[in-house]
Amino acid sequence: MALNRRGLLTGGIGAVAAGLLSGCGGKDLDDLLAQAATVPKSTARLTWWVSEIPSRRGAVVADLIIRAFERRHPQIRVSKINAMSTSDGNRSALTTQLAGGSSQPDVYQGDTTWPPQFGHAALALPVEQVLPDGFWDAYPDALRRSSTYLGKVYAVPFFTDSTYLYYRKDLLAKHGLRVPRTWEELLRTSRTVQQTGDVADGFLWQAGVTEALTANVTEFLADAGAPVLDERGRAALGGPEAERAFSLMAEFTSSGVTPSNVTTWAESDSQDAFVSGRGLFLRNWSYAWVNASTPEVSRVAGKVGVALRPGFEGTGRSGNSCAGGWSNFINPSSRHLGAAVAFARFCAGDEVQRLLAREAGVVPALTSALHSKEARAAGDATVLRAADLRLVDRPVQTPYYPQVSKALYTPANSVVGGDLSPAAGVRAAGDGLRAALEGKSQ
Known part of the structure; x- marks a missing residue:
C-alpha cells in the first residue's frame, strides 16, 4: 500500500x-x-x-x-x-x-x-x-x-x-595536561597540542544534518542549563543559555579545533578520524570504546582514555549524556x-x-x-562509569519527533558551518520547534 x-x-x-x-x-x-x-x-x-x-x-x-x-x-x-x-x-x-x-x-x-x-x-x-x-x-x-x-x-x-569524552591519554601526558573539566579548558588544551603538530584536530564530534547532531545539541543545551521544552511539553528554547551552547558549537569550527567538514559527519566519521590518530578528543557513544581499543582497527589502541563529558565554566553541569x-x-x-x-x-x-x-x-x-x-x-x-552519568532526554515525547529533531539539527548545522549566527540559530530552532510540535512542519 x-x-x-x-x-x-x-x-x-x-x-x-x-x-x-x-x-x-x-x-x-x-x-x-x-x-x-x-x-x-x-x-x-x-x-x-x-x-x-x-x-x-x-x-x-x-x-x-x-x-x-x-x-x-x-x-x-x-x-x-x-x-x-x-x-x-x-x-x-x-x-x-x-x-x-x-x-x-x-x-x-x-x-x-x-x-x-x-x-x-x-x-x-x-x-x-x-x-x-x-x-x-x-x-x-x-x-x-x-x-x-x-x-x-x-x-x-x-x-x-551513552556518550563520553574519549581522549589521547598519551598526548595529554606528554604535554603535562589534564583531562578537561570544562569546554573552555578543552578548547585551550586542544589548541595547545595542535600547535605542537602532534595531532591535526582537537575535538571530533558529529554535526551533520542528522539525528546525530540533535543528540549533540541536546547535550550542549543541557550543559548550559537551557531547556528545550517546558514541563508541559511546549517549546522553551531561547535565551542566553541556549545562545551559549550554540556559540560553543560555532567556536569549535571557527577556531580550527574541529575540522570544517564536521558539518557532514555522523558518528562513524568522527570515530574513524579518531582511531586513525587525527584527533585529541572525541565525543561519541559508548560503543566507540571497543573500536578505539582494538589494535586491528585502531592506530591509537592502548592510548585512549574515557571521561565524562565536560560542562561550561561556572555551571557545575558536567557529565551530561544523551539517553x-x-x-x-x-x-x-x-x-x-x-x-x-x-x-x-x-x-x-x-x-x-x-x-x-x-x-x-x-x-x-x-x-x-x-x-x-x-x-x-x-x-x-x-x-x-555508566552509573556516574547524568542522562538527558531528547524531546522525544511526541509523534512528531522526526520533525522536532530536524528543527534542532538544521539551524545547528548552519551555525557550526558559519552560515548562521548563534543567536539566529537559536531563534530558528525555537521557531522550528513550535511548528514541529504543532504538526505544521514536514
Missing part, C-alpha cells in the same frame, strides 16, 4: 485504534494482549529485525542471544533479519513495512526515541500489561520515560547507549505474539544482560549488570 508518512504520524486516537485493528486481522487490543501474555507450547518461528551489535571478542552477539533463548525455549525458533546501520534508515523501512500490515518482523530492534512515533501510529504493541509488576525498578528511569507514550509502554529494554540505546518492539500484526514477548523479555533479562556485558561493546540496560562480574572482567570504562 502507498504510505503517507505525515498521515501516518499525525492521525488522532480514532485513527490509531483503526490502524491497530485493521493491521491485526480485526482483533481488538484485549485479544492481542491475551495472546501476548502466553508463551506458546507448540512450535513457533520468530523473525527478529536486529542491527549488528558491536562485539568485544569477535562473536556475532545476536546469534549468541538467539542460541541462549532457544535453549530455554526449544519449541521457538528465531531467525534474524539484518537491519540497516542507521536509526533513520531502519525507521523508514520498518514504518513502511509495518504500516502495510506485515506480520514480520515479529520483534524489531528500535531506537529509544521511537515509542511515541510507533505507538501513535499503532505499529508497536503496548506491552505494560504483559510485563511483571516492578519490572522497571531494575532499569534506569530515563529508559522507562523514553519507552512510554501517553501512559503506555511500547518498548522492552535491550541495551543503552540513547536500543529496545525491542513487538509487531502487533505478529502471528506469534506470546513468543515475541517472551523473546523481548528474555533479551531484557539477567542472562542476556550479562552476556552483553561480557561479549558486546554496549552498555547493558539492566542496572545490576553494570556491576556484574562480567562487566568487571570486561573492564570497559563506558560500562563501569
Whole structure:
C-alpha cells in the first residue's frame, strides 16, 4: 500500500485504534494482549529485525542471544533479519513495512526515541500489561520515560547507549595536561597540542544534518542549563543559555579545533578520524570504546582514555549524556505474539544482560549488570562509569519527533558551518520547534 508518512504520524486516537485493528486481522487490543501474555507450547518461528551489535571478542552477539533463548525455549525458533546501520534508515523501512500490515518482523530492534512515533501510529504493541509488576525498578528511569507514550509502554529494554569524552591519554601526558573539566579548558588544551603538530584536530564530534547532531545539541543545551521544552511539553528554547551552547558549537569550527567538514559527519566519521590518530578528543557513544581499543582497527589502541563529558565554566553541569540505546518492539500484526514477548523479555533479562556485558561493546540496560562480574572482567570504562552519568532526554515525547529533531539539527548545522549566527540559530530552532510540535512542519 502507498504510505503517507505525515498521515501516518499525525492521525488522532480514532485513527490509531483503526490502524491497530485493521493491521491485526480485526482483533481488538484485549485479544492481542491475551495472546501476548502466553508463551506458546507448540512450535513457533520468530523473525527478529536486529542491527549488528558491536562485539568485544569477535562473536556475532545476536546469534549468541538467539542460541541462549532457544535453549530455554526449544519449541521457538528465531531467525534474524539484518537491519540497516542507521536509526533513520531502519525507521523508514520498518514504518513502511509495518504500516502495510506485515506480520514480520515479529520483534524489531528500535531506537529509544521511537515509542511515541510507533505507538501513535499503532505499529508497536503496548506491552505494560504483559510485563511483571516492578519490572522497571531494575532499569534506569530515563529508559522507562523514553519507552512510554501517553501512559503506555511500547518498548522492552535491550541495551543503552551513552556518550563520553574519549581522549589521547598519551598526548595529554606528554604535554603535562589534564583531562578537561570544562569546554573552555578543552578548547585551550586542544589548541595547545595542535600547535605542537602532534595531532591535526582537537575535538571530533558529529554535526551533520542528522539525528546525530540533535543528540549533540541536546547535550550542549543541557550543559548550559537551557531547556528545550517546558514541563508541559511546549517549546522553551531561547535565551542566553541556549545562545551559549550554540556559540560553543560555532567556536569549535571557527577556531580550527574541529575540522570544517564536521558539518557532514555522523558518528562513524568522527570515530574513524579518531582511531586513525587525527584527533585529541572525541565525543561519541559508548560503543566507540571497543573500536578505539582494538589494535586491528585502531592506530591509537592502548592510548585512549574515557571521561565524562565536560560542562561550561561556572555551571557545575558536567557529565551530561544523551539517553540513547536500543529496545525491542513487538509487531502487533505478529502471528506469534506470546513468543515475541517472551523473546523481548528474555533479551531484557539477567542472562542476556550479562552476556552483553561480557561479549558486546554496549552498555547493558539492566542496572545490576553494570556491576556484574562480567562487566568487571570486561573492564570497559563506558560500562563501569555508566552509573556516574547524568542522562538527558531528547524531546522525544511526541509523534512528531522526526520533525522536532530536524528543527534542532538544521539551524545547528548552519551555525557550526558559519552560515548562521548563534543567536539566529537559536531563534530558528525555537521557531522550528513550535511548528514541529504543532504538526505544521514536514
